[in-house]
Amino acid sequence: MIYPVNVRDSRDLLKICSRIQTDPRAFAYLSPKSNVFHFFAEHVDYRAAAFLKQELLARGGDTIVTKHVIDGKTDFSDVLMMGTASQLKSLLEKLKAMDCWGLKNFREEFSRAFANLHIREWHMKTPAGHEIILNDDTKLMAILNLTPDSFHEASRVGAGEVVARAEKFLSQGAYVLDLGAESTRPGFEPVDAVEELARLLPPLKMLRKEFPDALISVDTYKSATADAAVSEGADLINDISGFELDPTMPETISRLGVPYVLSHYQSEPCENILGAMNLYFTEKLKSLGGNLILDPGLGFGKNSEDNFAIVKNLESLKVFGLPILVGHSRKRFTGKNLFATVALSGMLYGRASLLRVHDIEENLQALSMAKELLEL
Numbered sequence: 001m002i003y004p005v006n007v008r009d010s011r012d013l014l015k016i017c018s019r020i021q022t023d024p025r026a027f028a029y030l031s032p033k034s035n036v037f038h039f040f041a042e043h044v045d046y047r048a049a050a051f052l053k054q055e056l057l058a059r060g061g062d063t064i065v066t067k068h069v070i071d072g073k074t075d076f077s078d079v080l081m082m083g084t085a086s087q088l089k090s091l092l093e094k095l096k097a098m099d100c101w102g103l104k105n106f107r108e109e110f111s112r113a114f115a116n117l118h119i120r121e122w123h124m125k126t127p128a129g130h131e132i133i134l135n136d137d138t139k140l141m142a143i144l145n146l147t148p149d150s151f152h153e154a155s156r157v158g159a160g161e162v163v164a165r166a167e168k169f170l171s172q173g174a175y176v177l178d179l180g181a182e183s184t185r186p187g188f189e190p191v192d193a194v195e196e197l198a199r200l201l202p203p204l205k206m207l208r209k210e211f212p213d214a215l216i217s218v219d220t221y222k223s224a225t226a227d228a229a230v231s232e233g234a235d236l237i238n239d240i241s242g243f244e245l246d247p248t249m250p251e252t253i254s255r256l257g258v259p260y261v262l263s264h265y266q267s268e269p270c271e272n273i274l275g276a277m278n279l280y281f282t283e284k285l286k287s288l289g290g291n292l293i294l295d296p297g298l299g300f301g302k303n304s305e306d307n308f309a310i311v312k313n314l315e316s317l318k319v320f321g322l323p324i325l326v327g328h329s330r331k332r333f334t335g336k337n338l339f340a341t342v343a344l345s346g347m348l349y350g351r352a353s354l355l356r357v358h359d360i361e362e363n364l365q366a367l368s369m370a371k372e373l374l375e376l
Contacts, residue, residue, distance in 0.1 A: 116321030
């Protein structure tokens with residue numbers, strides 16, 4: 001019998017090698033061939049595109065370019081490079097000698113992107129004395145809405161029941177508790193920092209007292225709220241606006257030394273969501289340092305097509321070498337549906353480090369099933 005098998009990475013290859021009982025010394029040679037990488041580049045000089053195609057073909061890979069590269073009837077071409085790790089490393093070596101046609105900048109960007117793909121674990125110290133450990137064993141962030149108007153009514157929790165709700169989520173397997181005191185649903189009504197803190201601080205103090213070892217995130221886009229929350233024991237600031245709504249946030253985060261979720265935020269859909277998101281994060285990261293998590297911001301200024309494109313191509317964000325958080329739970333593009341949310345959670349296992357959800361038990365079951373399948 002002859003049949004195809006799914007070799008996603010070197011771990012799958014190692015299992016197959018073990019089954020075949022190959023010489024263990026062969027694995028070091030075979031491992032770089034275990035996966036074909038696909039890199040997309042926009043607006044490349046047509047001469048550089050032709051060079052990339054020629055060089056990658058010579059190494060056993062391939063490159064897709066626009067049809068007019070060959071006859072010079074275009075100035076620029078988008079490029080899709082396809083190759084194994086060893087083929088792409090060899091191409092990078094050749095590029096070190098090429099500075100023409102924009103290849104110097106191309107080499108620098110490609111080298112960074114390729115290196116960052118292989119970062120698989122992050123350790124983040126928090127001001128509260130905890131450590132956040134994220135990797136490809138996807139974990140859950142539990143939503144606790146201290147608001148009267150969050151879109152999912154069941155997620156709203158009063159100050160008197162927040163401890164019981166948090167205890168339930170933690171017992172079900174939540175890794176982080178995410179407290180939000182202002183709804184950011186479409187068309188939300190903003191509240192000032194005074195009102196936000198009045199809702200937030202009493203529950204935050206209670207949770208820190210009752211669960212001293214728990215990881216607690218605060219969902220806010222205001223620097224004043226972030227400052228007060230960290231002083232009361234918050235471990236993480238989750239800013240849905242990418243500091244668009246408060247440009248002083250980078251300075252505050254740097255001063256506090258607190259891990260920060262940088263989200264993609266836009267007001268309306270755009271033509272090329274993946275390219276726009278990549279450019280957005282490239283620019284935003286120039287203002288930030290320290291421990292960061294990227295969130296593609298599903299639902300914020302995006303239509304269903306954009307949201308699904310992001311989920312399908314989530315790996316495009318791995319070029320930044322940072323952990324990824326996805327907040328897809330019961331959003332409009334899922335039909336605000338638990339079953340759709342759970343299905344997406346299973347698909348995101350191993351691709352995102354953290355999923356922000358309303359329903360811990362059901363989503364954890366989806367992650368556990370996906371993990372079991374991938375470990376076969």
